[in-house]
Amino acid sequence: MLPSRFFSELTQPEIAAQFKKNPLVILPAGSVEQHGPHLPTGTDTLAANMIAQRVAELMDGLVLPASPLGVTPMHMPFEGTITLTPDTYMRLVIETCASTAQHGAKYLLIINWHEGNIPSLAIASEALHREHGMTVLTVQACYIAAELYGHDCGGLTHGGEIEALAVLAYRPDLVHLDRIDYSSDHTRGRKWDKLRRTRSYQPVLTDIRTIAETGWYGAPEHATVAKGLKMLNDIADAIAKEATDIFRMLDEAQGGTAEIKHLKIAG
Numbered sequence: 001m002l003p004s005r006f007f008s009e010l011t012q013p014e015i016a017a018q019f020k021k022n023p024l025v026i027l028p029a030g031s032v033e034q035h036g037p038h039l040p041t042g043t044d045t046l047a048a049n050m051i052a053q054r055v056a057e058l059m060d061g062l063v064l065p066a067s068p069l070g071v072t073p074m075h076m077p078f079e080g081t082i083t084l085t086p087d088t089y090m091r092l093v094i095e096t097c098a099s100t101a102q103h104g105a106k107y108l109l110i111i112n113w114h115e116g117n118i119p120s121l122a123i124a125s126e127a128l129h130r131e132h133g134m135t136v137l138t139v140q141a142c143y144i145a146a147e148l149y150g151h152d153c154g155g156l157t158h159g160g161e162i163e164a165l166a167v168l169a170y171r172p173d174l175v176h177l178d179r180i181d182y183s184s185d186h187t188r189g190r191k192w193d194k195l196r197r198t199r200s201y202q203p204v205l206t207d208i209r210t211i212a213e214t215g216w217y218g219a220p221e222h223a224t225v226a227k228g229l230k231m232l233n234d235i236a237d238a239i240a241k242e243a244t245d246i247f248r249m250l251d252e253a254q255g256g257t258a259e260i261k262h263l264k265i266a267g
């Protein structure tokens, strides 16, 4: 039994033994950015870490010490935001995971809660697969939350109920539902969020105030700790189940490619 699922809380022999037993590492991806007057700036990072920990228990993996920061220039108009450039973030992700690949980690599951990280993570994942031989799967945990709880929580909105629940689950002391004030207009927020999340059209937005004049919108006032815990557990269960299947499929596909290469050389 491991004393912790967090890589940086384990000793070297514990990590070496775990890589032999199951070479799966999980990288949480989030961001530090303003989340209105009621949620901490590290909301996305906290959500990603808590889900990653639960998934690590379910899939017998280790949670890597990821950057708390992400790529979030859109939130820079507000104090409380720290952004990395995509280039810095990609380097951080690649060098963190490649270090573990050198020591035997083979499977990488990236659990992301911040939409601004998506393009950088796609490029980093590709490099980790092609150049470092890892089998990589990225999951957008915030979209899984929207699929499972969006209907009940007014959708996935910046600073809304889904995000409040994610923090409430493990750090209720950081959530200030009594300070909820000046939510931006829901109709406008929904219109822009819907547009920027469509598959076919991808407008580039420079400033969160296009979506939400005050930096956030939603209705988190009814969020509770119990609902938050249930939500994070449901998300982790869904990810563990799906990721296990997808890794199996990737094994088959990548094994298949190796087989063809082998035949070619033999022929």
Ligand SMILES: [Zn+2]
Pocket (backbone or CB within 6 Å): 035, 043, 044, 158, 159, 163
């Ligand atoms: Zn957020």
